[in-house]
Amino acid sequence: MFGIILKNRFSGRFFSVFLCFSYFLVASCSPNRPDTSLLSILEQMVVNTAGVLSGNSSGGIFSSGSGFSTLSPGRSVNLNGSNAPMVNGVVVDASGTGHAIGISTQGNGVPNLIFLYSGNSNTPYAVDVNGDGIPDYYLCYHSDGTITLSMGPNCSGSPVTIYAGQGFDTNGDGVVDNPIIARLATDTIPPSSSVNLTPGTYGGVQTVTITCADNVAPGNIAYTLDGSTPTYSPQNGTITNPPKTSTTIGGSGDGTYILKYRCRDLAGNVENVNTATYIVNHNVPNITLVSPPVSFYLSSLSGAIQSTSYVWKSSQTGTYSVRQNATGCTDGTVLESGTVSANQNNTSFLSASQLSLGPNTIFICVSGGLTGQNSFSVTRDDTPPTVTANPGAGGYGYDGTTPIIVQLTYQDNITVSSGYQVAYTTDGSAPAINSLTGAISNGNSYPPSTGNGISLTSNTTIRFLARDLAGNLSTVGSAVYVIDSSRPTIQVNSTSPSNKVVNASNAFGINWQFSGNGASYKVLLGGSNCTSATTTTTTNGTTTSKTTYSGPSGVKYSNATDCECNNGATPTGVSSFTSGNVVSGTPTNSDINVGTAVSTSLANLNFTVGKNSVILCVGNQANQPEYGMQTLNVWKDTQAPKLVSATPSGGATGVNPNPSQLTLVFSEPLDPTSTPVLTVQVFQYSSWKTLNTSNAKFQFLWSSNQPDTLLIQLPWIFFPENALVQWSIGAGSLKDAAGLALASTVTQSFLTTTFGVATGMTAPLFVTGEGDEPSVGSLSIAQSLKTGASIPSGLWSNSYSGDAVVWDANTNLIWKQSDEGVSTDFFTALNTCSALNLAHSGSGYASITNWRLPTVQDLETLSIYNASPSIAVASAFSGTLAAPYWSSTLFAPTVTNGWYVDFQYPDIYFDAVTASYTVRCVSGTMGQGTPKVTP
Structure with a gap:
């Protein structure tokens, strides 16, 4: 308190x-x-005179993922931790059992991160994001109660970041490697489910397995055994996680069992209800699979899995038959028949030559008065799989930090999500896989244990091989990658017109050339099409940041240059040398040579009125090149200049008062000889108070290749705090490069906050002293203030020994040793301090040119908390009146009042801005490190 x-x-x-x-x-x-x-x-x-602070556990100070290590249903959790964008998900209990089955990050209540548990543990160890039942990412439980994802179990491997609506970044480069969430967002196709036990009559308890399949990612399975309709919301029946679940029928004795089942994919699409009816009669032989087939996939190809065996038994003695592609015990092709004894194991065999291509339903039928059955499916697959590398072989640029990531894509005529093998090598040798067992005898398993692809930073040959579930092997594929880390350098020799301003009809010409490695070039329009996003990751206590860039295409790049060169617009009209190849021989058509000047012409119709960006791009490789880039700004001028943007922006609130400057961007280049008529005002209830701007400085940024930009430096260093500020530039006082004047007065306003609030700085504020009167601040002047020779060398060079200042080692503020000896109103006080910056013909008082009226936080650091003597008699200063001193901070609720510090008490108050109080000036910025003050 x-x-x-x-x-x-x-x-x-x-x-x-x-x-x-x-x-x-x-x-x-x-x-x-x-x-x-x-x-x-x-x-x-x-x-x-009253206020209430409130908070609750769902928001406010109880942030999700903070201090809670349990994943109980309904809990909101942020799996990204504190070093990445917050993505809140909700723990879901779709089964209604109080046992969490996953997390929904999509806001639709459907879990798209499925929990995986080990044994009887009540704590999940991993998540499945594609519904195949296999861990994709592992849950990492931290000592502070937060939970994140990692590529390896028990917090091993690199951290995994979730990007809302996109997917997962598995290597910390800020680029989504697994876009499964984006795929779910566009999935509108319902899943389909099936059972492995054909509906019919059976002689005893049977196990039925329900399997869910989907075009993107299967999800929760719902089923009932009482004939009612299974539903997800409200929950009815049993709900389990993908991709399959098993249940038994017949456990209640003879009778009819109606199994109703359906599936919901991870996108939330729900299929219609399926029904399977089973009759259990103990007089019917009950056939069970003691050992299912060793392989459910066979091939007739040499070296593949050509046959398999299985073990079964019947509860009754009778005659039996094994039937292929049957729907029951009266059709199909009989593969095997004979007699069978009750409860005796029987071993049967299947060969690929007995089967048809594709899935084959196998029925085992036993007749002992009544006929019982059991069935399963075996697939004959005589087609080897294929593997492709993405991106494909070729030349690629490398920026020295972000490797080229190559992914191997498995494809087969039989769609499966697991069980196959892909092996690869990067040493030139051929990968090898045992076709019968799937063991890799040479090479590495793909995907790697960490990351989501093969990382390349130098010239590499990747060779790859795949095995499907039937033991068929693909041919060994190969892709050669040439990695070039150099970027071309572009030089612009001249432009026409030279000032880069075109009228309504003339074309624009660029004479340019490049050096270094080059494969292709293109001249594009647009520029600044890309925006950046920075993410941070922490591994083993080390935090790293990664910035990526993306444009209209949505593709992310690790370099802004590469992003711009892939997102600009192609010129149209009668334009020449806008794209082509870089050749070593004699160029033809639009080809160019390295080091040879080329003249590009861009038709006038490519430019719109105002500022246009033209970018010259040369790539060092044909595939995914690294680009060298040069940008030009071209203006098309047919009308008077207009304001495009302002900093601070019009209508902005919470503006940092430091610095007190305006950056104005207009629609075209400005005439640097213009003399803008500037007015700056501060709102005072129903009227505006005009400030003195006679010392304002105007800078046209032609030298910075920004001829459309005007920088106005206002004299007060800081804007008044908590002030509604309005500025205007008078009509006709500002001209463009073509001599057209501003058609009408431009006016905008914004609201400042305090410097401390804007920067998040913590400093002493109001604290309780002894007795009735409060004290202010908490620093000891005797320990913190230094004058003359005691000031550390290197802060600045004071050419005027008679100008005395005081440096505060605790705040790094520099104070004028004496006050200004005047008593004035608030707004005059602003200009009183700014006038010090013009001393000595512009060199500034004590060679300092950033004198300003202090904020209330600056002033309060000069008072002594619970100590004596007060600043009024402190030896570091040449005398401080036991009187009020103005701050630059307005009283926010009533802006006709301003804060001041009264060193008579000492204390902090506010009073009308028209009151007359003393002024002491300060230099530097509190909390921003040791000042380096130069004129």
Whole structure:
């Protein structure tokens, strides 16, 4: 808890405010270091004389994933931790048993991260994201209660980041490697489910396996045995995770059992209800598979799995037959027949030559008065699989940090999601797989144990081989990759027109050339089409950041240049040398040579009125090249200039008062000889107070290749805090490069906040002193303030020994040793300090040119908390009046008032901006490190 004792300046009465925060069972109350962002809260409390802070466990201070290690149903959890964008998911119990089965990140209640459990554990160890029942990523439980994903069990392997609506980044480069979530977002095809036990009559308890299949990712299976319809919401029946589940029929004795089942994929699509009817009669022979087929896939190809065996038995003595492609015990092709004794194991064999291509349903039938049956499916597959490399062989650029990732894609005529093998080598040798067992005898298994592909940073030959479930082997494939890490360098020799301004009809010409390696080139329109996104990952305590860039195509690149060169627009009209190849011999058509100048012409119709970006791109390779790029800004001028953007932007709130400058971007190049007529005002209730801008500086950024930009540096260094600021440039006072004047006055406004709030800086604010009067600040002047020779060397060079200053080692602020000796209103005080920057013909007082009126937080650091003497008699200064001193901070609830520090008490108050108070000026920025002040 901390207390604030404030004095109402108008009534002369004191009142106290006490705030106390609790987190779980620990209460934290301190009078010494409250956050400076409380200033605005306190101001509202002064106005309203009451306030309420509230929080709850679903939001507020109880953030998801913080302090909770259990994954109980309904819990909101962020699996990205604190070093990546927050993606909240909800733990789902679709089974209604109180046992969590997954997490929904899609906001539709459908779990798309399926929990996997080990044995009887109640804590999941991994998640399945494609519904195949195999771990894709592992859950990592941290000591602080947070839970994240990793590529290996028990927090081994690289961290995995979820990107909402996209997928999973498995190597920390900010690029989605597994786009399964994006695929789910576009999936509208319902799944389909099937049972392995053909409906019919059986002599005893049977096991039925329900399998869900889908075009993207199968999901939860729902079924009932009482004839009712299985549903997900509201929940009815048994609901299990994909891709299959088993149940038994006949456990309640003879009778009819109606199994109704359906599947929901991970996208939320639900299939119609399926029905399978089984009759159990103990007088019917009951046939069970003691050992299912060793392989459910056979091939007639040499070296593959050509045959398999299985063991079965009957509960009764009788005659039997094994039938291929039957629907029961009266049709199909009889593969085997004879007599069978009750409860005796029988071994039967199947060969590929007996089967038809594709799935074959095998029935085992036994007759002993009544006929019983059992069935399973075996697939004959005589087609070897194929493997393709993506991206394919060729030349690729490498930026030195982000490797080329090659993925191997398995394809087969029989669609399966697991069980096959892919092997690869990078040493030039041929990979080898045992066709009967699937064991890899040479090479590496794909995918690798970490990452989502094969990482290349140098010239590499990848060879690859695949085996399907029938033991068929693909041919050994090969892809050669040439990796080039150099980028071409582009030089612009000249442009026509030279000032890069075209009218309504003339073309634009560029004479340019390049050096280095080159395979192709293109000239594009657009520029600045790409935006960046930065992600951070922490591995073994080391935090790394990765920035990626993406444009309209949505493809992510690790380099802004490569992104721009793949997202610009192709020129149209009568244009020449806008794209082609780089050749070593004599160029033809649009080909060019390295080191040889080329003249590109762009038709006028390619340019719109205003600023246009032209980019020259040369790639070092034919496949996924690394580009060298040069950007030109071309203006098309047919009308008067217009404001395109402003910084701070119009209507902005919470603007950092530092620095007090305006950056204005117009629709075309400006005339640097223009003299803008600038007006800056601060709102005071129903009227605007005009500030003195005579010392403002105007800078046209032609030298920075931004001739459309005007930078205005206002004299106060900081804007007034908590102020509604309005600026305008008068019509006709600003001209473009073509001499066309601003047609109308441009006006915008914005609202500043305090510097501390804008920067997240924590500094002393209001704290309770002894007795009735509060003290302010917490620093000891005797320990923190230095003058003259005591100031560390290297801060700046003071050419004027008579200009005395004081440096505060705790705050890194530099104070003028004496105050300004004037008593003035708030707005005049702003200009009083800015005038110091013009001293000595612009060199500044004490060779410092960033003097300003201090903020209220700056001023309060000069007071002594619970110590004596006060600053009013501190030897470091040449004298401080026991009187109020203006700050640059307006009182937010009533902006006609401003905050000041009264060193008579000392204390902090606010009063009307028209009041006359003393001024002491400061240089530097509190909390921003040791100042390096130069004129």
